[in-house]
Structure formats: structure tokens, C-alpha cells
Amino acid sequence: MGRAPADPPVPPTGPPPKRRLLAKVRDLRAHAAAPLPDLVRLVASEVVSEVCSVYARRPGDLLELVATEGLNPLAVGRTRLRVGEGIVGLCAAQGAVMNLPDAQNHPAFAYRPETGEEPFASMLAVPVRRSGRVLGVLAVQNRMPRHFVEQEVDELETVAMLLA
Numbered sequence: 087m088g089r090a091p092a093d094p095p096v097p098p099t100g101p102p103p104k105r106r107l108l109a110k111v112r113d114l115r116a117h118a119a120a121p122l123p124d125l126v127r128l129v130a131s132e133v134v135s136e137v138c139s140v141y142a143r144r145p146g147d148l149l150e151l152v153a154t155e156g157l158n159p160l161a162v163g164r165t166r167l168r169v170g171e172g173i174v175g176l177c178a179a180q181g182a183v184m185n186l187p188d189a190q191n192h193p194a195f196a197y198r199p200e201t202g203e204e205p206f207a208s209m210l211a212v213p214v215r216r217s218g219r220v221l222g223v224l225a226v227q228n229r230m231p232r233h234f235v236e237q238e239v240d241e242l243e244t245v246a247m248l249l250a
Contacts, residue, residue, distance in 0.1 A: 106132065122153035129245055130155040133238055135226035137206055140214075140249070141167070141174050142222040149178055149223060151201070156227070158202040165198050172196030174223045177211040181220050183239060184211040187231040203227065210234040212242045216250040224249060 122140055130138035137156030141149040144166075151157070151165040170179040176194045177184045186192050189209035206227040214222040224246045226234075234242075 123155070125245075125249070126153045126155040129224070129242070130226065133226055133241060135210075135228055137203070137225075137227035139225050139227075140222060141178075141225070143169070143178065143220060149174055152222075154201075156206075158200060161198070161200045161202070165201055167196060167198075169220075172198075173209055174211055174225060177213055177223050177225075178220045181213045181215065183213075183243070184209065185234050185239060186210075187233045189227070205229050207231040208234070210239065210242060212239070212246045214246045214250050221250055 126138040126140060130136070135156070137154065139154040139157055140152050142152045144150050147169040149167045149169060151162055154162060167175040169175050171194075173184050173186065173189055173192060173194050173196070175196070187208045189195055190207065206229055208228045208231050209225060210227075211223050211225040213220045214224055224242060226242065
């Protein structure tokens, strides 16, 4: 007896993942000035990361943790890095993406005990830029070592552009 032909693959419904994230960011911003806690929660959920954090550049070339989903919330407003210090600081200094499957073993890693980031291995940090000036850093982290794929990098860079 012959086999029945396989059903053709069913195309996914709804917008592709990148468009879905951007549509949700747009919707969030349309309702108000999108508070950062809502934005980091949304990005963490959509990029499937356990942590999403925003660091803002302050006078004196300091980067301050201003919002996080997944790190210790008491670290917000307390955790600071100099531009060039740590992976986040290096991202800001170079104005370049840092995509690290094992961030804690990177030579630039700077430990901040108040964040509670010990369990997280991988990190993707992207600069938040406007008119060529780095205003801060948007970062996601996961417990499992992984290299973030190009689509995830593009998504985070686009959100960082909207954040600027």
C-alpha cells in the first residue's frame, strides 16, 4: 500500500518575529512615553532572554543601570560603570556590538555583586546611539552559553535605535 502524501508545511501566522517585536515596541510607545521597565520586559520576552537591561550614559563618562528585567531591581540607579569598563562599558566606548557566549570569561568582564548576574553566561550588548553619539547600552543575557544569531542582533539594534 502506498503512503498518503505528507501535508504541506503550514506557514506561520502573524508577522515574523522581528516585525512582531517592533510592532509591540511601536504599540507600547503609542500609548505613552513607554516606561523603560515595560520596554525591558517586552524585549526580554520577545528575544527569549532571561535578562534585558538599559544603561544610560551620565556626565563624567559613566553608564548607569536605569532599567532591568532579570537582574536585581535594587541595582537600578546604583550600578555604574565607566565608559570602557566591563563589557557594557566596552560596548559604549567602541560603539560596537558585543556578542559573547561566555561573557564572564571575557577579559573586559566587570563583576558587580549588586546585580545578581552571576548565573548568566551569554550576553549581547548593543550601543544606543543618536547622531553618532553613544547615549547608553541595551543588553540581554542568558544562563546558557550561546552566540546570538544575526536576526537577534538586528532586533536589538533596531530597538536601541528606537530607544535613542
